[in-house]
Amino acid sequence: MNWDWNVVDDFMPRFWDGVLVTLQALAVGTLIAFALGLVWALAQRSAQAWVRLPVIAVTEFIRNTPLLVQLFFLFYVVPDFGPSMSPLTTGIIGLGLHYSTYTAEVYRAGIEGVPAGQWEAATALSLSRGRTWRAVILPQAIRRVVPPLGNYVVAMLKDSPMIATIGAFDMLGEAQAFSNETFTTEALTVVGVAFIVIAYPASLLIRALERRLVR
Amino acid sequence: MSADTHPAENTGLLANPPVDGSELIRFDQVTKRFGDNTVLDRLDFSVDSGKHVTLIGPSGSGKTTILRLLMTLTEPDEGTIRVGGELLTHEERNGKLVRAGEKHVREVRKNIGMVFQQFNLFPNMKVLRNITEAPVTVLGLSKDEAEERARELLELVGLTEHLDKYPTQLSGGQQQRVAIARALAMRPQVLLLDEVTSALDPELVVGVLDVLRDIARTTDITMLCVTHEMSFARDISDQVLMFDSGRVIESGPPEKIFSEPEKERTREFLKAVL
Numbered sequence: 383m384n385w386d387w388n389v390v391d392d393f394m395p396r397f398w399d400g401v402l403v404t405l406q407a408l409a410v411g412t413l414i415a416f417a418l419g420l421v422w423a424l425a426q427r428s429a430q431a432w433v434r435l436p437v438i439a440v441t442e443f444i445r446n447t448p449l450l451v452q453l454f455f456l457f458y459v460v461p462d463f464g465p466s467m468s469p470l471t472t473g474i475i476g477l478g479l480h481y482s483t484y485t486a487e488v489y490r491a492g493i494e495g496v497p498a499g500q501w502e503a504a505t506a507l508s509l510s511r512g513r514t515w516r517a518v519i520l521p522q523a524i525r526r527v528v529p530p531l532g533n534y535v536v537a538m539l540k541d542s543p544m545i546a547t548i549g550a551f552d553m554l555g556e557a558q559a560f561s562n563e564t565f566t567t568e569a570l571t572v573v574g575v576a577f578i579v580i581a582y583p584a585s586l587l588i589r590a591l592e593r594r595l596v597r
Numbered sequence: 598m599s600a601d602t603h604p605a606e607n608t609g610l611l612a613n614p615p616v617d618g619s620e621l622i623r624f625d626q627v628t629k630r631f632g633d634n635t636v637l638d639r640l641d642f643s644v645d646s647g648k649h650v651t652l653i654g655p656s657g658s659g660k661t662t663i664l665r666l667l668m669t670l671t672e673p674d675e676g677t678i679r680v681g682g683e684l685l686t687h688e689e690r691n692g693k694l695v696r697a698g699e700k701h702v703r704e705v706r707k708n709i710g711m712v713f714q715q716f717n718l719f720p721n722m723k724v725l726r727n728i729t730e731a732p733v734t735v736l737g738l739s740k741d742e743a744e745e746r747a748r749e750l751l752e753l754v755g756l757t758e759h760l761d762k763y764p765t766q767l768s769g770g771q772q773q774r775v776a777i778a779r780a781l782a783m784r785p786q787v788l789l790l791d792e793v794t795s796a797l798d799p800e801l802v803v804g805v806l807d808v809l810r811d812i813a814r815t816t817d818i819t820m821l822c823v824t825h826e827m828s829f830a831r832d833i834s835d836q837v838l839m840f841d842s843g844r845v846i847e848s849g850p851p852e853k854i855f856s857e858p859e860k861e862r863t864r865e866f867l868k869a870v871l
Contacts, residue, residue, distance in 0.1 A: 502670050503717035507731035507783060508707050517730060521721040 386568060393560050393569040400553030401576065407474050407542045407552060408580075412535050414478025419485025423493060424515075426486065445483040450544055452476050457548040473545025481538050488530045492523035525595045532588030536581050553577075620682075621646035621787060621819050622667065627676035629662055629843075636662045638843035639676065644836075646786065649813050649820040651830040651851070654840030655866060660823040664789040667821070668711045669702055680705050681786070707735070710785030714792040716772045718764040718779070724751070725760040728779045736783065743782070750778035754808050770801030774808055781812070788812075790822040794829075802826070809833065827871055831855055839863045 425437040444452065453476045457469065467475070496519050504514040546555025553576055557569035622644040629637040636659045644650050652660040665671045666678060669685065677694070678685040683705045688697045697705075718727050728750060729743035738746070751757045754774035756767075764772050773793055780788060790809065794802040806829045813820060813833040824830055830837060830851060837854040839847040839862075847860045858864050 497715075497717075499713060499715050499717035500719065502668075503713065503719065505670060505706075506668050506709075506711040506713075506780070508703050508735045509731055510734070513734050517734070518719055518721070522719075525721075 386566070389564065389566045389568040390572060392564070393557070393572060396556040396560055397553060397569070397572060397576075400551055400556035400573070403470060403545075403550055403555075404539070404542050404552040404580070406470065407477055407545055407550070408535070408539050410474045411477035411481065411538055411542070414475065415481035415485050415534065415538065416531065418478065418482035420489050422482060422486035423489035426490060427493070441483040441486055444480060445487075449476065449480045449541055450547065452480055453544060453548050469545070469549035472548055473542075473550040477538055477542065477545065480541075481534055484534055485527075485531055488527045488534070489523065491530075492527035493519060495526050496522045528588065528592050528595055532585065532592070535584060535588065539577065539581055539584070618645055618647060620644075621680065622821070623679040624663070624666075625677045625679070627666065627673045627678060629659070629666065629671070630674050636843055637666075637673075640844060642838065642845055642848075644787075644819060644821060646819050647817045648835045649822065649833050650836045650838065651822045651824060651834040652838050652840055653824070653827070653830060653854075653866070658840040659843045660840050661791055664711065664791050664821065664823060667709055667787070667789060669706055680708060707783065708786045709789060710780035710783050710787065711789040711791065712773070712776050712780050712793045714795050716764070716769070716776045716796070718772055718776055720764050722763075723760070724756070724762055724764065724767070724775050727764065727775060728782045731779070732782050746782055747778070750781055751775075753781075753811070754778050755804075768801060769797045770804045773797065773801075773805050777805075777808060777812070781818075785818070787819045787821060790820060790824065792823050792825065794824070794826055825870060827855065827867070839866070841866075 422437055422441050425433050426441070428434045428437075453473065456467075456476050457472045461467075500518055500522065501514070504518050509518065542552050543554035546552055546558070551559065553573045554570075557573040560569045561567060620643050624640050624642050627637055627640045628635065636657075640659070640663075652663065654660055662671065666673055667680070667685070672686055677687060684694070684697065685702065685705050686697055687694045688701050689695075719730070722730065725744060725747055728747035729738075729740065732738045732743040732746060733740060748757065748760070751760055754777055756771055756774055756778070759767060759771060759775075764775065767775065777793075793809070794805055797805065806826060809820075809829070810833055812818065820833070822830070822833070834851045836848060837851045838845050839854060839858070839860070841862050847854065847858060847863050854863065855867065858867065
């Protein structure tokens, strides 16, 4: 097999388009997954059964069905009765929603890991419920959840090519299309390397954050 | 025990501290069960304001449960608890007793402070903020007022130079002294001390007990104390209650309980721990 740098050169414009899509999906998807996961985790602890039970049902459902099916559903079925969104927007929402059900579990474990004595001390000082969450419980829970949350960012990066199936061409999507059109394989190799180049600094960043947070 | 005095009804939510010597805490027929285990059995007892009362007795006799009931960390199955004449877990509405709302509980509970066996400082906050958090967000003090109060209290417990540290950077004894300062910063009328030296290395116990002796001597705060430190109990107590199987079996001034207890069970217990 011969490696042809000219092929790589030809691929570059489309590669950068794909990188942009991948990074957008990863960044916004992560924000959605982190924020929504916390909402799920808190709702699952609600004293109100009408809040708690539907949230548990929905998150279990999403976590236990394939991301691919959810992407198809969001892209092909939802527009029949709801908003019609671009492939990229749909893909980002799909990734964020899917992974929020995993981060919810991480938050749940983090919250449950805060010792009972912390709740008791907050009660003894008459801190309000909201203040107890914001000032005492969540800051301690967040510290415990950063490493596992970081792992889901890397997992999400590796799942991001699925959004190409609904037409949001990430870097792998672009590479596959390019390779099919030109009967070459260089583009796929380039993208393989690009995944490592993105994922490795990301895990370094997570580790640095972890060191900063864990005291 | 002043079981014969009756609490004044509806004296307001302790807006004015009761005159020293009036009844501050009252348990009426309080029963608490954990599963099949009856920890407190129709318990009656009261504590007058300004008094230092120590609860002694074997493990599992219900001493700590009393403190946890007062702090609303657990609820009684039967009976009522009053603090400053106000019902803690119930409210009177149209002449009927109903379960108290969160707001009522918080108002009554503000008068109670607690120091825990495991300190329970907030590890995500520095020492100063541990102490100022509740005065600022619950009592509405300004940050400056709260910090000034915190500095005074840190001086009282001898930790002024540590205000900028995190709890994990302190020894157990130092952490417990911060916890005492944190509880006092709310200016409670009652301070509950739940085996506050049990988790400490022996050489750190003295410093914590000295601080508590100091507080007992120089303030008129009411103290309710569960401890296995009998010499400390003897030093600070006005009254000692001996518990066994969820009931008070003997009570009196420390010199009487420790020197000439009436009940055989008390004698056995003291012989084992002294």
